[in-house]
Amino acid sequence: MIYIDIERICAHISFLTLFSVTLAHWVAPTDRPHKLNGLRGKGMTVAFICTTVFMLLRWIQTKHLPLSNLYESSMFLSWSFSLFYVATRVGNSNDWSGAVVAPGAMLTHAFATSGLPEDMQQSTQLVPASQSHWLMMHVSMMLLSYATPLCGSLSAISFSIIYFDRGGRISNSESSNRFSYDGGVASMGMTGANHNKENTNAEKAFFYSLSLNLRKCKLINQLDQWAYRTISLGFSFLTIGILSGAVWANEAWGSYWSWDPKETWALVTWLIYAIYLHTKITKSWGREGPAAVASTGSFLVRIRFLGVNLSGIGLHNYGWLTQ
Template identity: 45%
Template sequence: MLYYQLENFFSNFSFFILLISMLYYWINLSFHLKNNNFGTFGMIGANISIFILLVLRWKESGHFPLSNLYESFLFLSWNLTLIHFVLEKIDPFSENFAKFLGAITSPIALFTNAFATFSLPEDMKSPSPLVPALQSNWLMMHVTVMILSYSALICGSLLSIAYLILTYSNNSLNKTKTFSQVMFLEKNDTLNNVGSSPILNSTNINTDTLTLSNDLYEKNLKNINVGFTKKIKLADILDNLSYRILGVGFPLLTIGILSGAVWANEAWGSYWSWDPKETWALLTWLVFAIYLHTRITKGWQGKKPAMIASLGFFIVWICFLGVNLLGEGLHSYGFIKLNG
C-alpha cells in the first residue's frame, strides 16, 4: 500500500512541477522577467522525482523498469529533464538562452510525463513480471540506449524546429530593418537639403527640433540592429547545439539497433525480421544519417539540415510511440493493443 502511495505522490509531483516550470519559462520569456533560476530548480525537482519513481518500480517489480510503455515514457521524460540540465550547465550561454531552452524542453518533458500518467490504462502502470523474451540482460542495455537516443534526437530536432521558426521571424525583421534604414537615409537627405537651401535658411527653422528628430531615427535604427543581432546569435547557437545533440543521439541509436539485433538473434533466432519497430528504427537512422552527412560531408548549415532534423522529429515519434500504440509485431510486449 505504501508503494502505491509513494508512486502516486512522485508521479503527480513530477507532473505538477513540470507544468509550473513550463509556465514559468513561457511567462519569463514573454515578459522578460528577471531570471531567478526557478525553472532550473523545477526541472531538477522533476528529474529527481521521476528518478525516485523509477527506482521504486525497480524495487517493487524486481527487474529494470523499462518493460512497458508507461515505464518507457517516464524514462524518456527523465532523460529530457537531464539533457536540459546538462545543456544549461556545460555551455556558457546567456541567461536569455537558458530561458529559451527551458521554453522548448519543458513542454516535451511535460507531455511525455502527462501521457504516461493520465493516458495509459491502469493495468499497464502496475508492475508485472517479465515475459520470457524480456528476461535477458540485454533489456537494460538495448532499451536504455534506445530511449537515450530518442531523447537526444527529440531534443536536437526541437532545437532545429526552433531555429526554423526564429529564422523565419528574422526574415520579417530584416525587412523591417531595411525599411528603417531607407527611411533614415531619406531623413538625412531632407536635413541636408534644409541646410543647403538659401530659401529655407532665410526662414526661422528650429534646428534643435531637427536634431532631435535625427537622434530619434538613429536610436530607432540602433534598437532594431541590436534586436536583429541578438536573434541571429541565438539562431546560430540553436543550429550549433542541435548539431551537437544529434551528433550524440545518432551513435546511441546505432548502438541500440545493433544491440537489439544481437538480442533478437538470441530470442527469436534472427538478427532482423523487418518487424514494424525495426523498420521504423531503420528509417529513423537513415533520416539522421542524411542529416549528419549533409552537415559533415556537404558542409550544410542552417535551414536545409534543420528541415531534415524537423522531419526526423516526427519519424522518431512514430517509431517510439506510433508503432507501439498499434501493438503489432515482435516488440508489442507490455504495450497497447488497439485490436483488443
C-alpha cells in the first residue's frame, strides 16, 4: 500500500513539474532570461527523477519491467521524453529544443494519469507470452522508437512552419522598399533633419529585419539538424525493436512475422523514416521534402502507439486494454 501512495505522489509531482516547464517554454522566450532557462532544466530534472522513482517502485512491486499495460507504457514514454530533454541540455546552452520535448512529456503523462480509467492504472501480472527475457529488449526499444522519432518529427514540423512563414520575407521586402523609397525621396530634395531622420529610421528597420531573418535561418538550421539526428537515433531503436520482436514472436507464436496490425504499422513507420533518412543523405528533395516525410512519420507513430492498441484487435492487444 505504501508503494502505491508513493507512486501517486511521484506521478502528481512529475505532472505538475512537466506542466510548469511546458508553460515556461511557451509563455516566455526560449533564449531569455537565462535564469528562467536554469529553472526549466531543474524542473525537468525533478520530473525525470520522480518518474524514475515511480518506475522503480512499480518494478519492485510487480517483479518485472513495468510495461505490462497502456498506463505503464505511457509513463515509460513520458520518462523517455524527460530523459531526452535532460540529455540534450548537457553541454548545450540553447534551450529551444525543450519547447518541443517538454509538451510531449507533459501530454503523454496527462494521458496516462488522467485519460485512463483507475482500473487500468493498477499493476497486473504478465500474460504467459510476455514472460520472456525479450520483454525488456523489445518493448523498451519500441517505446524509445516512439519518443525519439516523435521529437524529431515535431522539430521537422516546426522547421516547416518557420521555413514557409512569409512574415519574415515580407518584412524584409517592406524594409528594403522603404529604404529605397526614403533614399529616392532624399535625392528629390529632402534636406536637413527630415532627411537624416527618415534615413535613420529606414536603416533601423532594415537592419532589424535582417537580424530577425538571420536568427530565423539559424533556428531553421538547428531544427533541421536536430530532427535528422533524433530521427536517425529513433530509426536505430525501431530497427532493433522490430528485429527483437520478430525473434520473440517466433519463440512465442512460432512465426517471425504474422502481419499483425501492430507489426504492419511498425513496418510502414520504418519505411517512412527510411525514406526520410535516404532523402536527407542524398539531398535529392531539398529541405522541404524530408520535412514533409518526417511530418507523416509523426502521424504514423501516434497510430502505432494508440490507434492500434485502442482498436482492440491483433495479437498485441493483450496487456493494453485487456487486463
